[in-house]
Amino acid sequence: MAQIVWFKRDLRVQDHQPLAAAAEAGAVLALYIIEPDYWAQPDAAQRHWDFIRESLVELDGALRERGIGLMVRTGEATEVLAAVHAEHGIDTLYAHEETGNHWSYQRDEAVRAWCRDRGVVVREHPNFGVVRGLRDRDAWHARWEARMRESVLEPPQRIRPAAPPGALVAEGLPMVLGYEHRPCPERQRGGRQAGQGLLASFLMERGQGYRSAMSSPLTGEWACSRLSPHIAYGTLSLREIVQTHRRRWAEAKRGSGWPQSLQSLESRLHWHCHFIQKLEDQPDIEFRNLHRGYDGMREHEFDAGLFRAWAEAETGIPFVDACMRMLHQTGWLNFRMRAMLMAFAGYHLWLHWREPALHLARVFTDYEPGIHYSQSQMQTGTTGINAIRIYNPVKQSHDQDPDGAFLRRFLPQLAEVPAPWIHEPWRLPPEWQRHYGVRIGTDYPAPVIDHQAAAREARRRIKAHRAGNDMHAEADRIRQRHASRKRPAESRRSRGSSNPSQGELDL
């Protein structure tokens, strides 16, 4: 009988409790299932698969060094398990708990039922700080801390194979026909080596200016850790990142580094699980407003033309379009600009968050449902417990990219337009447009909205909606269920700060 380790969003052998437990129990079969139905969901994208594929190749190598290979099968999970059961006999199925989208939740339920019916034991282990079956939030932080302090598990030296390793992984991973095929030429590479390289370079060098540089997409691209896809697909464990980071932080406090930047990272590693816990506790926030009092405020006014302009980087507002282009091209954007894009969709364009969130899920390499839907709702004002933050995209452009270098990188049509005009090119008189080689409305779109008027109108509508509905009782319920009890030190200090990259810590 085989001990099956089912790899999902945990593509590593290090600090992998299911693998360690299976190796101790007997002969192991390491399995990854390519599920076509998953890849047909509206939040799936080719770039996710490409990152996973690279990570699987490395995972296979690491398993081979230990005596087994990775078996990759394509099909519905229960059907694949049935075939493996027929071939090898499954004793126990080991996996990490997954807080994924509704589809993966149902898939996991089906797998548990299938195992129950066949007498196959299921052992699921926490993947990071999210607590399954959490009763209340009061002791959550302490539990997160305890998990992060547990020893990082060394991978088993030798693993007894349940079947001789086949050669299919490195050569023959089938192409998946994902929902979204937009090319991503500058995508981050998958695999543990790339993740380890990022962690080391961030802690030793790149992170020095993190705290101040994270707000701009220009400087953030270098100064942020860029660990997000590696955390999302588990090529590194959160625990090993937290522990490595804390060692470095301790050194920094002794005087050889930059403790404030490292403290900022610590808060964010904590938020990672704090946000995912919200989806774990309330899976319907993938589809529904967290605060149901906002139901109906936007849903029936969805303007498909405005959505398309936003998604295709054709709003005519350069900073918004350049941020979206950066996502198309690289799959990454800094936090503040993700928030601005979402807020622009929700407030200026008055789009309900669900379709914009799906679009962003498809263009983020690091799509993590728990963070993603919580943040999408937070940035469009449907949580009922967070401040409404409407970004002025022209002000952001001036603040984050004063010389227009970022705009020119992603909007070559505006390459000749000097600052400050480049931030609002629609203000250029026609003869100047000719002079700078761009005709607004032809080479680059005219703005699809007047952003100042749209922001005013959004504020008016929200106020009117709130006035006509009792929002308080529901907000109290949400706070009780989801809000952070312990505010990290950085957050406490920054309450009331006028800098949104700090003020964003309003959880």
Ligand SMILES: Cc1cc2nc3c(=O)[nH]c(=O)nc-3n(C[C@H](O)[C@H](O)[C@H](O)COP(=O)(O)OP(=O)(O)OC[C@H]3O[C@@H](n4cnc5c(N)ncnc54)[C@H](O)[C@@H]3O)c2cc1C
């Ligand atoms: C609308 C919206 C959607 C988002 N969707 C995702 C998503 O699908 N996947 C995702 O990983 N992040 C998401 N984020 C959070 C954040 O923007 C990214 O984690 C971060 O930009 C990734 O870059 P980094 O790894 O360099 O982050 P760093 O700043 O270096 O932070 C390190 C890690 O901390 C965690 N983290 C950082 N910021 C946050 C945050 N605000 N909330 C929760 N965890 C955080 C991430 O795991 C990140 O990798 C979203 C933010 C917004 C506003």
